[in-house]
Amino acid sequence: MADEPVLEATDVSQIPATVARLRDGFRSHVTLDYEYRMRQLRNLKRLLEENQVKILEALKLDLNKCKSEAFMMEFAQVMGDVVDILNNLADWMAPNHRPRDLLNKFNSVYIQSEPYGVILNMVPWNYPLQIMLCSLAGIIASGNCCVIKPSEFAVAFSNLMAELIPKYLDQECFAMVTGALEQSEALLKERFDFIMFTGSPVVGKIVMREAAATLTPILLELGGKSPVIVAKDANMEVAGRRIMWGKCMNSGQTCIAPDYVLCLKEQRDKLVEACKKTVTEFYGEDPKESPDYGRIIQSRHFQRLVGLLEGSKGTVAYGGTSDPQTRYIQPTLVTDVTPEDKLMQEEIFGPLLPILTVDSLDDAIDFVNKGEKPLAMYVFTESRATFERVSKLTSAGGVTHNDTLLHAGATALPFGGVGNSGVGAYRGKHSFDAFSHSKGVLSTGTGLEFLNNMRYPPFTSSKFNRIKWALSKTERSSRGPWRMIMLFLSIAVVAVVVQMYGLPSWLY
Known part of the structure; x- marks a missing residue:
């Protein structure tokens, strides 16, 4: 095709400094803040709204995508993900409190989602807008920094996003690296906290091998014969x-x-x-x-x-x-x-x-x-x-x-995917989960210490029997009578303890 755009490639020597800058950005803890994440997501939404014509033109140049197809299959998909995340991020970031077993009735048990850190996102050429920004929305939502590497084959789109991303997103936490094989190889030599790659199983195996050297978590979106x-x-x-x-x-x-x-x-x-x-x-x-x-x-x-x-x-x-x-x-x-x-x-x-x-x-x-x-x-x-x-x-x-x-x-x-077609999944809430580490948290007070005597030495035979009773679990229906019995027993124990000793200070 005539008048094809020329790829503007990132200088390979600048890649280590770029990754180091994002590492410093993450260590500043700015991405942990809910308002910061919302601000970056709104900027991403604004990028789409203010540059719709340019984006659709770039997709036309690279793949001859007509406006309707590009809007339906790429633009609207990204906007839907961004809006979904904006509407739900506060709930997703909140601690996810979990059921407590008998030994943890007085403890707070929950899952806290935390970011991995600096993520490398290697994007393909076939749906460059959808895959780049749907995944980026999840990366932002989960509090990570990100180096984005678009495909060198989608030249017009790659050049456009290299121009737009720094204008709309925080340059201390988000960066574009454009280019071909040389830039990809240089990026894989850097240490990241998480790698997402979308492409063929052949290249996916190379990415997985490089990630394995540093035990870096990965998300691979590959393909296969559907x-x-x-x-x-x-x-x-x-x-x-x-x-x-x-x-x-x-x-x-x-x-x-x-x-x-x-x-x-x-x-x-x-x-x-x-x-x-x-x-x-x-x-x-x-x-x-x-x-x-x-x-x-x-x-x-x-x-x-x-x-x-x-x-x-x-x-x-x-x-x-x-x-x-x-x-x-x-x-x-x-x-x-x-x-x-x-x-x-x-x-x-x-x-x-x-x-x-x-x-x-x-x-x-x-x-x-x-x-x-x-x-x-x-x-x-x-x-x-x-x-x-x-x-x-x-x-x-x-x-x-x-x-x-x-x-x-x-x-x-x-x-x-599964097996040869990929590792992990994303989109919407699943993107937030994919780019977050689910950290298990238990929080307890220092009162009612006598209730813990059962788990401390010395261990007598009677104590062993109590431990065995307390820790034994039997198969039961989730709606069976034991659930209600244990609930009433727990309430009775709490009532007796409060009556005898009063409320612990950490509850005030």
């Missing part, structure tokens, strides 16, 4: 439309895009026709001319996708054309695909959709279970029991019934 299972009773027209919507969004460059379809042999042709009809409905007879259809991010990824299609022994049932000058690849359906086909050996990450046939639902479940655990799975069926059976017997980061992609947009749900 399957679609189309059951016998599925609504084929709806399935075709929603599968192709999920596949063609961002020209297939979505980590949870439908990667392949499993359906019964007798259903295949009807499903193919529904998918073909949908592409024409969405993008016209020639998707290349549609203003709503994206492009492949760069030439290397374009050539990889063309190579996958050329190496396939399947039958192209629709599409197959491409243009290296504009990095356009037509939405493509490939049938007669076997598990050994080249299209089935790696995550496609583009608008190519293999359709495989199976003899039964059980065969489809077995096929999914033989592969790596995917980031997402989609099940099309009119039967709730069938959906729940597939969901129960398979494992995936997330699952959606009768649609695609939508579970990732639900702020109340965690977004993350």
Whole structure:
């Protein structure tokens, strides 16, 4: 494409000083303050509101994302997360008081969420705004400082955020490092308190290995081959439309895009026709001319996708054309695909959709279970029991019934992988939890010391029997009678102690 922007890379020699500056910022304890976090989150919201046009233009330059798609899939997602956090942060930061066992009836037992410290956030190119700022909102909310490393492939967006982040967020606690492999390697040599990486499993393993050297906690959002299972009773027209919507969004460059379809042999042709009809409905007879259809991010990824299609022994049932000058690849359906086909050996990450046939639902479940655990799975069926059976017997980061992609947009749900598709999850409250350490806290007073004699030496046989009784737990229903009995006994003990000794001083 003509007039492509040039990446403005950070000088590698400045990276240690940048990390040290953020380390000092965290040690100043300013990020522990609720008002500080709220102020930074409101600044992040203002960044979005005041620069919406520039952001959407950058996404258009990098990925040819139309305004509506970019707003729906990126801008609105971030704004939703930020507003959700602003509305709930006070409750999330408050101590989470927990039930007390018999020996801790007079103690305060709670969980306090505390920040990890300085976080490295390595952001991909396919949804650069959504992934960067949804995660950053959680990082801010949980009281951390952050070095953000955007992908060098999303050049226009990377340059724009390098300009905007310092204007809106505290530079002592938040910084951008732009560039390519050299900058990424330099960052991984620095000591961080937490690392988030979104990208491929290959690079994720490198990040995990580097983090393991210093036992640094990580959150990995990877990917994999997300399957679609189309059951016998599925609504084929709806399935075709929603599968192709999920596949063609961002020209297939979505980590949870439908990667392949499993359906019964007798259903295949009807499903193919529904998918073909949908592409024409969405993008016209020639998707290349549609203003709503994206492009492949760069030439290397374009050539990889063309190579996958050329190496396939399947039958192209629709599409197959491409243009290296504009990095356009037509939405493509490939049938007669076997598990050994080249299209089935790696995550496609583009608008190519293999359709495989199976003899039964059980065969489809077995096929999914033989592969790596995917980031997402989609099940099309009119039967709730069938959906729940597939969901129960398979494992995936997330699952959606009768649609695609939508579970990732639900702020109340965690977004993350399992096994090869990732470690950990985030979004909304789950972001706050992911970037916080849950510190267990017990607080007690110094009164009523005689109640503690049972745990102090010397240990007599009678004391042992009392200890054994006090610490023994029996299985019971959470609504059983012992719960009420223990509650009344506890109240009686407290009443007797107060009557005999009065209230302890620490209660005043």
